[in-house]
Each structure stands twice: as C-alpha cells, then as structure tokens.
Amino acid sequence: MQELHLPLYTYLQKIRNTKPLIHHITNWVSIADCANIVRLTGGLPIMAHAKEEVADMVKLSDALVLNIGTLTSELVESMKIAAKAANEKGIPVILDAVGVGATPFRDKKAFELLDECHIDIIKGNASEIAKLAGEDVVTKGVEAVDIQLDLVQVAKKLAKDKNATVVITAHEDIVVWKDNVYVVKNGHPLMGQIVGTGCMAASVIGCFCAIDKDYGKLCAAGLAVYEIAAEKAARETFTPFAFKQKFFDELFKMDEVCDWMQKIFAL
Amino acid sequence: MQELHLPLYTYLQKIRNTKPLIHHITNWVSIADCANIVRLTGGLPIMAHAKEEVADMVKLSDALVLNIGTLTSELVESMKIAAKAANEKGIPVILDAVGVGATPFRDKKAFELLDECHIDIIKGNASEIAKLAGEDVVTKGVEAVDIQLDLVQVAKKLAKDKNATVVITAHEDIVVWKDNVYVVKNGHPLMGQIVGTGCMAASVIGCFCAIDKDYGKLCAAGLAVYEIAAEKAARETFTPFAFKQKFFDELFKMDEVCDWMQKIFAL
Amino acid sequence: MQELHLPLYTYLQKIRNTKPLIHHITNWVSIADCANIVRLTGGLPIMAHAKEEVADMVKLSDALVLNIGTLTSELVESMKIAAKAANEKGIPVILDAVGVGATPFRDKKAFELLDECHIDIIKGNASEIAKLAGEDVVTKGVEAVDIQLDLVQVAKKLAKDKNATVVITAHEDIVVWKDNVYVVKNGHPLMGQIVGTGCMAASVIGCFCAIDKDYGKLCAAGLAVYEIAAEKAARETFTPFAFKQKFFDELFKMDEVCDWMQKIFAL
Numbered sequence: 065m066q067e068l069h070l071p072l073y074t075y076l077q078k079i080r081n082t083k084p085l086i087h088h089i090t091n092w093v094s095i096a097d098c099a100n101i102v103r104l105t106g107g108l109p110i111m112a113h114a115k116e117e118v119a120d121m122v123k124l125s126d127a128l129v130l131n132i133g134t135l136t137s138e139l140v141e142s143m144k145i146a147a148k149a150a151n152e153k154g155i156p157v158i159l160d161a162v163g164v165g166a167t168p169f170r171d172k173k174a175f176e177l178l179d180e181c182h183i184d185i186i187k188g189n190a191s192e193i194a195k196l197a198g199e200d201v202v203t204k205g206v207e208a209v210d211i212q213l214d215l216v217q218v219a220k221k222l223a224k225d226k227n228a229t230v231v232i233t234a235h236e237d238i239v240v241w242k243d244n245v246y247v248v249k250n251g252h253p254l255m256g257q258i259v260g261t262g263c264m265a266a267s268v269i270g271c272f273c274a275i276d277k278d279y280g281k282l283c284a285a286g287l288a289v290y291e292i293a294a295e296k297a298a299r300e301t302f303t304p305f306a307f308k309q310k311f312f313d314e315l316f317k318m319d320e321v322c323d324w325m326q327k328i329f330a331l
Numbered sequence: 332m333q334e335l336h337l338p339l340y341t342y343l344q345k346i347r348n349t350k351p352l353i354h355h356i357t358n359w360v361s362i363a364d365c366a367n368i369v370r371l372t373g374g375l376p377i378m379a380h381a382k383e384e385v386a387d388m389v390k391l392s393d394a395l396v397l398n399i400g401t402l403t404s405e406l407v408e409s410m411k412i413a414a415k416a417a418n419e420k421g422i423p424v425i426l427d428a429v430g431v432g433a434t435p436f437r438d439k440k441a442f443e444l445l446d447e448c449h450i451d452i453i454k455g456n457a458s459e460i461a462k463l464a465g466e467d468v469v470t471k472g473v474e475a476v477d478i479q480l481d482l483v484q485v486a487k488k489l490a491k492d493k494n495a496t497v498v499i500t501a502h503e504d505i506v507v508w509k510d511n512v513y514v515v516k517n518g519h520p521l522m523g524q525i526v527g528t529g530c531m532a533a534s535v536i537g538c539f540c541a542i543d544k545d546y547g548k549l550c551a552a553g554l555a556v557y558e559i560a561a562e563k564a565a566r567e568t569f570t571p572f573a574f575k576q577k578f579f580d581e582l583f584k585m586d587e588v589c590d591w592m593q594k595i596f597a598l
Numbered sequence: 599m600q601e602l603h604l605p606l607y608t609y610l611q612k613i614r615n616t617k618p619l620i621h622h623i624t625n626w627v628s629i630a631d632c633a634n635i636v637r638l639t640g641g642l643p644i645m646a647h648a649k650e651e652v653a654d655m656v657k658l659s660d661a662l663v664l665n666i667g668t669l670t671s672e673l674v675e676s677m678k679i680a681a682k683a684a685n686e687k688g689i690p691v692i693l694d695a696v697g698v699g700a701t702p703f704r705d706k707k708a709f710e711l712l713d714e715c716h717i718d719i720i721k722g723n724a725s726e727i728a729k730l731a732g733e734d735v736v737t738k739g740v741e742a743v744d745i746q747l748d749l750v751q752v753a754k755k756l757a758k759d760k761n762a763t764v765v766i767t768a769h770e771d772i773v774v775w776k777d778n779v780y781v782v783k784n785g786h787p788l789m790g791q792i793v794g795t796g797c798m799a800a801s802v803i804g805c806f807c808a809i810d811k812d813y814g815k816l817c818a819a820g821l822a823v824y825e826i827a828a829e830k831a832a833r834e835t836f837t838p839f840a841f842k843q844k845f846f847d848e849l850f851k852m853d854e855v856c857d858w859m860q861k862i863f864a865l
C-alpha cells in the first residue's frame with residue numbers, strides 16, 4: 065500500500081465556495097442528519113421526492129444522493145426519474161444501498177435502479193455491496209454481518225459490471241474507481257453507535273463529487289474529511305450523543321489540519 | 332422607523348398557560364424539530380397528515396401550520412382539507428412556502444393552497460414570497476437567492492391580494508399586516524447554519540397566533556422571541572450544533588428579558 | 599405494594615450480547631430517536647414500511663414495534679402484514695397507540711390492529727389506553743388529558759379482553775400482565791419536555807421483550823432502565839436539550855447501578 069496525500073482542504077474550500085446543491089431522495093430516519101451534514105460540509109441540501117418535481121430539482125442540483133433505507137415502490141419511481149435527469153445533465157448519482165440483502169423487495173428495487181439508470185457511485189457496507197456484486201449474503205437489517213470475502217475483488221467486480229465507482233464503508237473504507245483502489249483508514253468506533261453515519265457519509269460524498277469528475281479520489285477525500293471530524297470529536301467526547309454534537313461541529317470547523325490527519329492509501 | 336415595545340413575555344406566558352395545540356402538516360426533514368420547538372415555546376404539537384383525520388385534528392387545534400418542504404400531491408390534498416376546516420373554525424392557518432420558485436410543481440401546489448383555502452399567514456424567504464407575489468424569480472433549492480426587489484412592496488402586494496399577513500424571514504424579518512409593516516432585527520447568523528430554522532419559525536408563529544387575532548404583532552413577537560433565544564445561545568456557543576442545543580434550551584428558559592432584547596420596528 | 603428487585607442489569611447485558619433486531623413501523627416525528635434509542639439500549643433498529651417487504655423484515659427480527667403517531671391507511675396495512683408475520687413467528691408485537699381518542703380514524707385503525715392481529719403489548723398514556731378499553735375519553739392531541747378513572751382497572755380490562763400485556767406510561771407507569779400489576783416509579787419530569795419520549799419507551803420495551811417471554815416483568819424492567827437513565831441525566835442537566843443528550847448517553851453507559859436505582863412495585 066502506498067500512502068497518498070490528497071488535497072482535502074482544497075476540495076473542502078471549493079465546496080464551501082461553490083456551495084453545491086445536493087438533491088436527496090432518502091429515508092425518513094436520517095433525512096434531517098443528511099440535510100445538516102451537507103450544510104456543515106459546505107453544500108446546500110435539497111430534500112424533495114414528489115415524482116412531479118424531482119427532475120426539475122435535478123436541473124438546479126450539482127449531485128443526486130439516493131438512499132433506499134425506507135424505500136417504497138413510489139419512492140423508487142421518483143428515484144428513477146431523478147437519476148435519469150441527473151444522467152442527462154451529467155451530475156453524479158450516488159446510491160446508498162441501505163439494507164440490500166435483507167429482503168427480496170429491497171434487492172429487486174436496488175437492481176432496478178442499477179439497471180435502469182446509471183449510478184456513478186454505489187455505496188454500501190460489505191454485505192450490501194457483496195449482494196449487489198452477485199455474492200450470496202444475507203444482510204442483517206441495515207447492519208452488516210461479518211462476511212468472509214475478498215472485499216476488494218467484490219468491489220472491483222461490481223465497479224466493472226456497472227462502470228461505477230464503488231465505495232464500501234467499514235473500519236477501513238474501500239473505494240474502487242477504474243483500476244484504482246483507495247483505502248481510507250480514518251474514523252472512530254463511536255460513529256457506529258449513532259444511527260445514520262453511513263447515510264451521512266453518502267451525503268458528504270455527494271458534496272465532494274459535486275465539485276469535479278475525479279470520483280474515486282473525491283470519494284476517498286470526502287470519507288477522510290468526514291471521518292477526521294469524528295476522530296477530532298472523539299478526543300474530547302466518549303459517549304455517542306456528546307460525540308455526535310462535537311462530530312458535526314468539528315466538520316463545520318474543519319481546517320487545513322485535515323490534510324495532515326488523512327490516512328488514505330492506494331492499493 | 333419607529334421602535335416598538337411589544338409585550339413579548341406576556342404573550343409567551345399566555346402560550347405557556349393555555350398550551351395551544353398546533354397542528355402541523357409538514358416536511359419529513361424538520362418535523363421533529365418543529366414538534367420540539369412548539370413544546371419549548373409552550374404549546375403542544377400535533378403532527379398528523381392522513382386525509383381521513385386532518386379535519387378532525389383541526390377541531391382540537393388552535394392553529395394549523397402547513398409546510399410544503401417535502402410535498403406530494405397527496406400531502407397537499409390533506410393540507411387543503413385541514414385548511415378548509417381551520418377556515419371554518421376560525422383558527423389561523425400558516426403556510427410556510429418552502430422552495431416555491433424552485434419547480435413548477437411546487438409553485439402550482441402553493442398557488443392551489445392560496446386559491447382554494449384562506450391562508451392567514453404566508454411565510455417564506457425573499458425569493459419564495461416574491462414568487463408568490465408574481466415576481467419572476469428562481470429559488471435555488473430551499474435557500475433564497477439574492478434578489479433585488481423592494482421586499483416591503485412585494486410583501487404588501489401579496490398581503491393585499493390574499494388578504495393575509497405576510498412574513499419574509501431574512502437577516503431582518505418583514506411582517507406586513509393590513510397597513511402595518513413591522514421589521515424584526517433580532518437573530519444570529521448561526522441560525523443559518525442549521526437546517527430547519529425557517530420551518531421552526533413558522534411553528535413558533537403558530538404558537539403566537541393561536542392566542543389572539545392580532546396576527547401582525549403576534550408574528551413579529553414570535554419571531555423576536557425565537558431569535559432572542561438564538562442571540563442568547565450565541566453568546567456562549569460558536570458552532571452550529573452546540574448552538575442548536577443552547578438555542579432550544581434558551582427558548583425553554585425565556586423570561587422577561589425578552590421584552591428588553593426585542594428589536595422590533597414599525598415602518 | 600411490594601417492592602421488587604428485578605435483574606435489570608442482567609436483562610440489559612442479554613440485550614447487549616444478543617443485539618436483537620427491533621423492526622419498527624413508526625411515525626416520521628420520532629423515527630430517528632426511536633432508531634437511536636434501540637442502538638443505545640443495545641439492540642439493532644430496522645425501520646422499514648413498504649408492504650412488499652415488511653413480512654420479510656419480520657423474518658429477520660426479534661420484536662416488532664408499531665406506532666400510529668403519523669398513521670395513514672397504507673401504513674396501517676403494512677403494520678397488519680408485519681404483525682401477522684410476527685404472530686406467526688412468535689416474536690412480540692408492541693403497539694404504541696399514539697393519539698387514540700383524538701380522531702375517529704385513529705380509533706378505527708387502532709381497533710383494526712387489535713382485532714385483526716395479536717398485539718402482545720399495548721402501550722399508551724392514560725387516555726389512549728382508556729379509549730382502547732372502551733371508556734369514553736377524548737385525547738387532546740398526543741398528550742393525555744387528565745382523566746378520573748381507576749387506571750389499573752382499565753388496564754386490567756383491556757389486558758383481559760385482548761389477552762395482552764398493557765402498559766400505561768405516566769408519572770407512575772402501570773404494567774398489567776395476566777394477574778400481575780407492576781408500577782414503575784422511576785423517571786423525571788424533564789422527559790415530558792421532549793417530543794418522543796413515549797415513542798422511545800416503546801422501542802426500549804421492544805428491546806427488552808425481544809429477549810424473553812416474561813413480558814410483564816420485561817416491560818417494567820425496560821421502563822425502569824430507560825427512566826433511570828433520565829434520572830441520572832437530570833442530576834446534571836436542567837434544560838430539555840442538554841438533558842436529552844445526557845439522557846441518551848446515560849442509557850448507553852448504564853451499568854449495574856440500575857439494579858439499585860429501580861423503583862418497581864407489585865400491586
């Protein structure tokens with residue numbers, strides 16, 4: 065593994081200066097957290113899901129984040145309309161494949177999204193990505209089960225099949241983009257004690273990928289910045305909700321120190 | 332401009348003593364914050380949107396707050412039923428016109444609400460209110476774009492057209508009610524770093540307008556109390572989520588000092 | 599009344615070790631808080647409501663929590679499908695009867711759930727439970743009105759009629775299970791200043807009832823642990839949102855002291 069030094073703070077400043085609009089069609093659990101994390105990162109959130117308006121919202125937007133956490137058939141129809149509009153406009157579409165592997169309905173709808181639209185960035189935990197890559201796994205709710213797979217190979221397979229950037233979030237995050245594999249080793253275990261940290265990671269990725277086309281590096285950079293905020297928060301707080309507040313505030317306050325704290329590697 | 336001294340604390344005590352029920356049909360992003368802010372102000376929140384029950388909920392309620400942040404056609408149908416029931420009962424209907432100007436669908440539904448029901452208080456940011464008043468503006472998502480308009484004239488036009496109180500929230504809030512124009516200069520920039528502060532302002536207005544018919548003064552008073560809580564919080568906290576917690580708690584603790592901190596002017 | 603000493607910490611450790619999956623079909627106000635409280639207690643939350651997948655989600659789950667706070671006809675259809683699947687699997691179904699008594703629609707749907715499915719644990723405030731037991735009460739929104747009834751008799755009647763455990767949450771909580779009546783005297787008034795504490799109580803009950811069949815004791819134990827966390831938080835915080843953060847963190851940190859702080863009585 066080769067250590068990388070990505071210009072995290074430069075990316076972050078670009079987000080803060082350009083204030084990209086990040087359109088979400090997401091779940092009802094973490095919708096407020098996702099909107100807030102976009103604001104804290106420097107973007108502007110739009111949360112709107114009516115099928116009659118999502119294509120118009122995409123016209124104003126710089127990235128589209130889809131999250132199937134509390135999906136319904138109707139909501140997925142809106143996602144398809146929005147994703148097609150985003151494809152046409154050329155803005156990145158991020159799919160957070162929450163809970164794929166838990167039910168046949170969820171799998172079916174995720175595959176429909178992947179088949180009927182172009183998803184630029186497919187994000188999930190290990191079991192969700194494995195399921196999308198065709199592996200035989202069962203997701204235990206929205207939490208990953210331990211699986212014994214070569215995750216990098218799984219991500220590469222899916223990335224190639226779908227011509228997409230693939231992001232697996234875990235203790236060490238994996239980003240596969242064309243022939244590149246990045247590993248992000250930032251983060252803190254307290255993130256796992258709070259509902260929605262995975263969803264919020266996708267929103268941060270949305271902010272980063274809104275500023276340029278180099279999705280692989282931008283995904284890795286976004287994850288690193290987000291997880292560095294968590295590391296900074298965890299220096300002073302030791303319980304989930306004191307941590308959560310500090311985590312959010314550290315992201316808002318993030319300065320050039322993120323360049324020094326990054327632990328991003330190329331495989 | 333003439334400085335006013337409204338009896339803010341007297342209004343607040345009346346809310347706390349009578350505990351008005353504030354029925355919301357609102358968005359899924361700030362629904363929890365809106366419910367909590369009602370409680371912190373002294374009212375009791377009801378959040379219910381099934382078309383089969385909204386008219387019955389209105390029968391129990393003292394004000395109705397409609398917010399189209401994450402509207403669907405179905406949700407707007409429920410809003411119409413509720414608003415008509417509220418009109419019949421004579422309780423104030425507040426419409427927070429979130430995102431009007433962003434998509435044709437949103438504009439259409441907002442105009443339907445204004446045309447088919449009587450809205451007592453129309454609230455929005457500058458671009459949303461300008462759009463409703465017939466100006467040619469584009470709202471960038473749910474965030475206002477800078478617009479060069481005489482906002483007071485715009486608000487007056489809409490107020491007259493719709494026989495309504497019009498509230499524009501901004502650095503300096505404008506309230507137009509019949510021939511009166513109030514400007515509220517309280518508040519703090521940290522409010523803009525948190526998603527949902529606009530929605531919550533409408534909920535606070537709901538609490539204040541539930542206690543009397545003098546909607547112009549009550550809107551100004553509600554905004555001032557809410558924004559004074561923010562000012563107090565910002566004395567000790569400097570990051571969005573430390574601020575948010577303190578902001579909520581300062582509203583809960585608000586005492587007669589709000590009478591001294593108000594910056595309300597008549598134009 | 600006879601003071602009991604239930605093995606609260608042993609129960610809590612069992613939850614933390616087995617990490618039961620608690621499937622929720624709930625309201626959009628407290629959905630995030632409910633998911634988080636499950637995590638803080640030691641379980642894993644699933645929030646999913648599409649009719650096409652709820653039965654499959656139940657197959658993975660250890661308890662099912664239904665909450666009609668923001669019900670629609672469609673959502674209740676999903677609840678019925680999920681509850682029938684849970685009945686078949688033999689996992690506990692908890693119904694939080696939010697707002698029953700406020701509208702005929704809400705009453706109708708709550709009775710449909712009770713009639714068409716077996717609800718293992720029926721939870722509500724005094725007026726909600728009284729209404730379900732056939733008493734003539736009106737619920738003022740989602741907040742209980744004062745009612746002059748022998749609540750224990752009311753709960754016993756409902757418990758017998760529906761062959762269920764009945765939980766009335768109040769200053770002193772009542773749990774009726776077969777011939778047993780438990781009273782839980784833990785808790786703190788600041789809980790009432792935060793929206794969603796009742797909903798979260800049902801989620802905690804879900805975690806506890808997921809580990810064994812002794813629902814009466816487990817409901818009392820769950821309420822006690824949850825309310826002891828509130829008592830601990832209220833020692834150091836005196837405003838609703840400082841309290842809320844500490845309350846959540848105290849639940850996460852809960853240790854064997856809960857065995858000593860419990861105030862559970864058998865009638």
